[in-house]
Amino acid sequence: MTNPLVRIGVTYGALLIVAVLMIGPFGWMLSAAFKTERGIFAYPPQWIPEPATFANFTILTRNLPFTPSLVDGVFKPGIIGNTFAMTIAITAGQVATSALAAFAFARLRFPGRDLVFVLFLAGLIVPLEVRMVPIYLLVKQFAWLDTYQGLIVPQLVTAYGTFLLRQFFRTLPTELEDAARIDGASWLGIFRMVVLPLSRPALATLAAIQFTTWWTAFLWPLIVTTGKLDTLTLNVALNTFRNVNATQWGPIMAGSTVAVVPILVVYLVAQRYFVEGIQLTGLGGR
Numbered sequence: 001m002t003n004p005l006v007r008i009g010v011t012y013g014a015l016l017i018v019a020v021l022m023i024g025p026f027g028w029m030l031s032a033a034f035k036t037e038r039g040i041f042a043y044p045p046q047w048i049p050e051p052a053t054f055a056n057f058t059i060l061t062r063n064l065p066f067t068p069s070l071v072d073g074v075f076k077p078g079i080i081g082n083t084f085a086m087t088i089a090i091t092a093g094q095v096a097t098s099a100l101a102a103f104a105f106a107r108l109r110f111p112g113r114d115l116v117f118v119l120f121l122a123g124l125i126v127p128l129e130v131r132m133v134p135i136y137l138l139v140k141q142f143a144w145l146d147t148y149q150g151l152i153v154p155q156l157v158t159a160y161g162t163f164l165l166r167q168f169f170r171t172l173p174t175e176l177e178d179a180a181r182i183d184g185a186s187w188l189g190i191f192r193m194v195v196l197p198l199s200r201p202a203l204a205t206l207a208a209i210q211f212t213t214w215w216t217a218f219l220w221p222l223i224v225t226t227g228k229l230d231t232l233t234l235n236v237a238l239n240t241f242r243n244v245n246a247t248q249w250g251p252i253m254a255g256s257t258v259a260v261v262p263i264l265v266v267y268l269v270a271q272r273y274f275v276e277g278i279q280l281t282g283l284g285g286r
Contacts, residue, residue, distance in 0.1 A: 026260065027047065028047070029253050029256050029257060029260075030257055031046075031047050031048070031049060032249065032250065032253040033056055033057070033250070033253040033254040033256070033257040034049040034052045034053060034054070034056070035049045035052075035053070035056075035250065036053060036055070036250065037248070037249065037250050040249050040250060040253075055250070056250035056251050056253065056254035057254045059248070059250070059251045059254075060251045060254050060255050060258075063240075063241075063251070064079055064229075064232075064237050064240070065078045065079060065229055066078050066079050066080055066258075067080065067081075068080075068081050076229075076230065079229075079232055079233065079234055079237045080234065080258075082230075082231055082232060082233050082234075083215065083233045083234040083235075084262075085148060086148070086151045086152055086214065086217075086221070086233060087211055087214045087215045087217075088211075089148075089152045090151075090152055090155045090156065090210065090214045091207055091210045091211045091214060093152070093155075093156035093157075094155070094156060094157065094158045094161050094206070094210050095161065095203055095206055095207050095210070097156055097157050097158075097161075097162075098157075098158055098161030098162045098164070098165050098206060099165055099191075099196070099199070099203065100191075101120070101157075101162045101166075102161075102162045102163075102164075102165035102166040102168075102169055103165075103169055103191050103195060105117045105120075105162070105166045106165075106166045106169035106170045107169065107177065107187075107190075107195075108187065117166075120159055120162060121159055121163060122159075123159035124159050124160060124163070128219065128220065129219070132219075132220075132223065135154050136223055136224070138154070139154060139224060144224075145224060145225075145226060146224070146225055146226055146230065146231050147231060148231065150224045150231075151220075151221060151224055151225070151231060151233075155214070155220065158210070161206050161210065164202065164205070164206055165199070165202055165203070165206065168199060168201075168202035169195060169199065172195065172198055172199075176194050176198075177190050177194055177195075180193065180194050204270045205270075207270070208266055208267065208270045211263075211266050212263050212266065212267075215234075215259070215262060215263060216235060216259070216263070217233070217235065218235040218236065218239075221233040221235070221236045222236050222239070234255065234258070234259050235259065237255070238251075238252050238255040238256065238259075241255075
């Protein structure tokens with residue numbers, strides 16, 4: 001038999017290699033954010049900036065309206081504000097619509113329920129790139145280009161979130177709902193007072209996943225915003241530092257460092273719910 005100490009050493013060694021491979025790019029991004037353009041491409045590579053500089057962050061804020069401001073008496077949320085507004089609105093909307101739809105598919109009985117659910121799930125196999133053109137044409141027809149409505153409204157429903165929450169709702173004991181129904185609670189009352197309080201891990205998991213997805217979104221904001229600063233989001237704004245002649249990697253790395261911070265905060269805050277939700281939503285329903 002293999003020595004237990006050897007087996008543990010091999011396991012931890014493999015985990016260490018994976019951790020380095022995962023963390024390495026983030027470490028290089030953070031290092032490059034404080035380097036000059038020459039330092040970024042220096043050979044051999046230097047992990048510790050010499051000398052360290054904040055010039056990339058200065059260029060970032062000087063060329064783009066990152067922070068909120070008042071312009072001629074009009075409040076401008078800035079690029080960070082735009083990104084937060086889009087991300088929080090879409091996340092909240094998707095959690096709300098997914099929870100309602102998942103409860104209907106998991107607990108309500110109506111003709112054709114399973115067929116409707118299968119058709120609903122068909123949206124999972126159709127990528128956003130395929131649906132982009134018809135959605136864009138609708139947004140353009142509604143005159144929603146370069147508006148918050150155009151960024152947010154088309155993305156308020158997600159088949160993935162509905163499937164995730166439905167699987168969780170099906171694991172909840174029906175006896176609790178029966179007791180609430182005996183006490184006179186309606187389906188909406190059961191959903192609000194019984195199902196939602198028991199579903200915090202799954203809801204937090206979905207919220208964390210969708211927040212990360214839309215905070216880092218690039219393609220949809222790029223298409224809906226045509227460069228107007230009032231609705232420009234973070235990742236699209238960083239793309240302005242690239243052109244056919246040159247790419248300013250320093251400001252891009254600085255902006256990417258700023259973009260990572262909210263994701264880390266969300267993960268640290270929701271870590272317990274995230275792990276618990278992943279475990280629970282993986283269980284099959286009745």
